[in-house]
Amino acid sequence: MTFVAGIDMGAKSTKAVILDEDKRICAKAAVKTRPDFHAVAREVLDLALQRAGLKETDLNYIATTGFGRYNVSFRDVQITDITCVGRAAAFLFPKTRSVLDIGAQSTRALRITESGKVREFRTNDKCAAGAGGFIERACKYLEVNIDQVGDLSLQAKKPQTISSVCAVLAESEIINHVSNGETIENILRGVHNSLASRALALLKRAGMEDEVTFVGGVARQKGMVKALEETLKRKVNVSAEPELVGALGAALLALRRLEKIRDDRQKPIIGEEARVA
Numbered sequence: 064m065t066f067v068a069g070i071d072m073g074a075k076s077t078k079a080v081i082l083d084e085d086k087r088i089c090a091k092a093a094v095k096t097r098p099d100f101h102a103v104a105r106e107v108l109d110l111a112l113q114r115a116g117l118k119e120t121d122l123n124y125i126a127t128t129g130f131g132r133y134n135v136s137f138r139d140v141q142i143t144d145i146t147c148v149g150r151a152a153a154f155l156f157p158k159t160r161s162v163l164d165i166g167a168q169s170t171r172a173l174r175i176t177e178s179g180k181v182r183e184f185r186t187n188d189k190c191a192a193g194a195g196g197f198i199e200r201a202c203k204y205l206e207v208n209i210d211q212v213g214d215l216s217l218q219a220k221k222p223q224t225i226s227s228v229c230a231v232l233a234e235s236e237i238i239n240h241v242s243n244g245e246t247i248e249n250i251l252r253g254v255h256n257s258l259a260s261r262a263l264a265l266l267k268r269a270g271m272e273d274e275v276t277f278v279g280g281v282a283r284q285k286g287m288v289k290a291l292e293e294t295l296k297r298k299v300n301v302s303a304e305p306e307l308v309g310a311l312g313a314a315l316l317a318l319r320r321l322e323k324i325r326d327d328r329q330k331p332i333i334g335e336e337a338r339v340a
Contacts, residue, residue, distance in 0.1 A: 066117060067124045067321060069313025070104050071144065072096060072131030074167040074196075075280065077103045078310040079111040081122075082318055086154070090115035091307055100134035126317035128309055130168075140320060145171060145184055147312030152276045153179030154315055155308070156300045160272040163262050163291070163299075164308075165281040167195045170258070172265035174272065179312075185268040187261060194258075195281040197233065201254050204237050205247050212251055216286020219252030226257070233257070255290035263294050276300040278308040 065084035071077065077096045081089045092110035097103050104127065112119060124139050132141040144164075152162045153175055162173040174183040187194070202209050223240045225233050240250050258281070266275065275295060281287050282305035292299055302308065 064121075065123050065318075065321070066115075066121050067126070067314050067317040068108060068111065068122050069147070069310045069315070069317055070108060070125065070127045070129075070132075070135065070138070071147070071307075071309035071313060072100055072104060072127065072129035072135070073280075073309070074130065076306070077107045077129070077131070078307050079107040080307055080310040080314045081111050081115050081117070082311075082314040084318070086315065086318065088311070089117070091304070091310070093306070096131070100131035101136060104131070104135040105137075124317045124321040126313040126320070128313040140317065142313055142316055144309050145173060145181055147309050147316060148278055149173050149175040149181040149312070150179035150315050151308045151312030152278060152300075153177065154311070155302050156274065156276050159274045159276040159300055161266055161269070161275045163266060163275060163277050163279075165195050165258065165262065165277075165279045165287075167199070167280065169194050170262060170265060172262065172269040172271075174270045183269045185265045187265055195279070197258070198254055198281065198284070198287075200234055201237055201251065204234065204241070205250060207247060207251070213284030213286045213288075215248050216251040216255050216284065217289060218248040219246075219286075221249050222252035222256055223249045224256075225250075225253045252286060252290065255284070255287045256294070258287065259290040259294035262291060266295070271295075273297070274300065276302075278302070278305045280306040282306075 068081050070079045076093050078093045080091045090111045092107050094107045127135045127138040127141045128144045128147045148164050164171045171186045223245050225236050277299045282301050
C-alpha cells in the first residue's frame with residue numbers, strides 16, 4: 064500500500080494530511096506554528112501518523128508547502144502553496160476555475176485550469192488589513208474570541224464601513240465605531256465586508272470566472288462567507304475543512320510526483336537495449 068503526506072506550514076498553524084494511493088484521506092492533524100519549523104513539522108506529522116495507525120517508514124513520499132516549507136529536512140520535495148491550493152481546489156470542486164485563499168498574512172486570488180494548474184494569480188500581502196490577521200486584531204480590540212466571529216457577524220443589522228487599506232488606520236476606525244456605541248456584530252460584519260471587497264478586486268485582477276472556491280482558515284467564518292457571497296453576487300464553494308486545503312494539495316502532488324518517479328524507473332533505457340541487442 065502506498066501512503067504520502069502533505070505538510071502545510073502556515074503563519075498561524077501547521078497542518079498535515081496523509082493520503083493513500085486511491086487519494087483517500089487516512090488522517091489529518093494541525094498544531095500551532097512555532098519558530099522551530101522542523102520540530103513543528105515533525106510534531107504534526109507524528110500526530111497524523113498516530114491517527115492513521117501508521118509509522119513514518121510506511122510513508123513513500125513527503126511534500127511540504129507554506130512559508131516554512133524549506134525548513135523540513137525529512138521532506139522529499141517542497142512545493143509553493145499557490146500550486147498546492149490550486150490542485151486541491153480542483154480536486155474538491157472539479158468545476159471551479161477561480162480560487163480565493165485568505166490566510167493570516169495574505170490573501171491570494173487564483174485562476175486555475177481543469178487539472179488545478181495555476182494560470183494566473185494575484186496576492187495582497189503588503190498590509191494586514193487585507194488578510195485574516197486583521198480579523199484577529201479586531202477581536203483583541205472588541206474582546207471577542209476568534210471562534211465567535213463568524214456567528215456574530217451573521218447577526219449584524221447595520222454593518223459599519225471599514226474603508227482604510229492600512230491596518231493601523233483600519234484599527235482606528237474600529238476604535239471610533241466602538242466609541243460611537245456601535246455593536247460588535249455590526250463592526251465585525253464591517254471587517255468581513257472590507258476583506259470581501261479587497262478579495263473581489265484581487266479576483267478580478269486574476270480573471271474571475273463563474274465558480275469560485277474559498278479556502279484558508281478564514282473560510283471557516285460563516286459571516287465572512289456570507290459577506291463574500293454578497294460582494295461577489297454568487298455562491299462560493301467552501302469545503303468542510305478549508306484550512307487543510309494546502310496540505311491536501313501538497314499530498315496530492317506528492318502522490319503524482321511519486322507515480323511519475325515510478326513510471327520513469329519502469330521505462331526502458333534505449334541505449335542499454337541497443338547494446339543488449
